[in-house]
Amino acid sequence: MGRRRKSLNRETRSGSVSSDFYTWMRNRVPKETRMRLPQGMITTAKALFQPIPTEETPKVTSVPPVKPSQSSSPVSKKLGTNPCGDPYRFRWLLMDRLSAANDNAEHLYEYAREHCPDIDLWFVLERNAPDWERLQQKGFKLVAPRSNEHNTLLEETDAVISSHADHPIISQFESRFYQERRWRYVFLQHGITKDDLSRWLNGKHIDMMVTSSVKEHESIIGDMTRYDLTEREVVLTGFPRHDRLIRLGRAQREQRVVLFAPTWRREVILPLRDGRGSLQSSNYWQEWDGILRSNSVRQIIDSDHLDVVLLPHPDVAPFLETAEYVDLGIRVATYEEDIQQLLARTAIGVTDYSSLVFDLAVLGTPTAYFQFDRDEFFSGQHVYDQGYFDYERDGFGPVLTDSSDIETVLSEFLSGIDDRFVDGRARALEVTPWRDGKNCERTIEAILTRLTPAPVRSKAFGDEELGVYRASMPRRLSAQGLVSINDTQNSAAFTM
Incomplete structure (x- = not known):
């Protein structure tokens, strides 16, 4: 398997065009060119060559839902207000394993609940999981995967954040919201990557990935590695659970x-x-x-x-x-x-x-x-x-x-x-540079800095004007928590 500098176009691993057009597109087109399309437009490369759904061409439907009322709190499509009556600005869905918690996502949820009152937090977990009752007692807002409530939340979710990157989690179980998603996927990891996982990770829709050691970070973003991920997607913040x-x-x-x-x-x-x-x-x-x-x-x-x-x-x-x-x-x-x-x-x-x-x-x-x-x-x-x-x-x-x-x-x-x-x-x-107890703080700041959408106009794909999401940093972490700022200098083009 050849290795190339990441600034160059990548051919498919086999040396020929893949039968899956999106896989071919992801490997062939430079990351600087692969920009996210605005909400409501079809966002996969394969779909660009398919007709826009009409009444005669129905959209992809979600997996048949399980029984209703599979959440621990009332679910609304629209963002509401927090317990203090202040409006939410963002919605995040977090999860570890579908059958268990007690990993990076749970620890990040707990920190964000205390320090980020403007984020509507939900934790995805199977209803019969042993951790459901424990988290419910801690006041977590829980929702079961594939449920009606889960699909409702996906319609207005800014980020899906998980310590695992299995395909059902990244695609949210092939729901229709994956085809036209507005949310970004954040991979917190379950353990430090010490071996080469490029065969497993390449081709997955990972908008941001958390690392915890310097060597691990360099092994992924380096020019001559097998990973498609770059420093735009990979951050060195330390694991929240640490x-x-x-x-x-x-x-x-x-x-x-x-x-x-x-x-x-x-x-x-x-x-x-x-x-x-x-x-x-x-x-x-x-x-x-x-x-x-x-x-x-x-x-x-x-x-x-x-x-x-x-x-x-x-x-x-x-x-x-x-x-x-x-x-x-x-x-x-x-x-x-x-x-x-x-x-x-x-x-x-x-x-x-x-x-x-x-x-x-x-x-x-x-x-x-x-x-x-x-x-x-x-x-x-x-x-x-x-x-x-x-x-x-x-x-x-x-x-x-x-x-x-x-x-x-x-x-x-x-x-x-x-x-x-x-x-x-x-x-x-x-092995790890962070022992200051601020990994959760750094991770949340990275998510807000890199993945908060603010629509702009930009020339892309030749003469065609397409809306491009620009990741800006509207909030900043301080000792007191999140503070609003206007920091347009920190904005950077966000890529798929």
């Missing part, structure tokens, strides 16, 4: 958890979803099972000052027989609990490739990497390609491929010998 994590870490008096957090394997999980095979019979889990049953882990369990916790990936957890590990004295955690509290209590992390350890790195917590299948993992079977992150050079602890070596490291750690973690701990503290 604000609370840092506060918890500073308040925690002791770290007593040895955390095992392996990531998933596509070649293992996809057959399991189809009812084929078992997790326990896979080489992937047999390697991890061997570590969890090892003598070194038994010594940690029997110690009086450390606890062993297993945190399986959400895609692995449904297929894991947890009872046998509980019988061994290992606590099996889930992502439905307060993960940040768990991380703040962690003394050492053990993983293979999980980006979760970057959250540990924010706290300066070292990690040991167990990469028994490294060549296979980066051979193309998984969704990742090897990225800028070199585990030996950039990792937060020793990189090991044999289970006996992991056992040795754990035994040394239990004995108070941590020589192997000195360099990793130092790199962990250097």
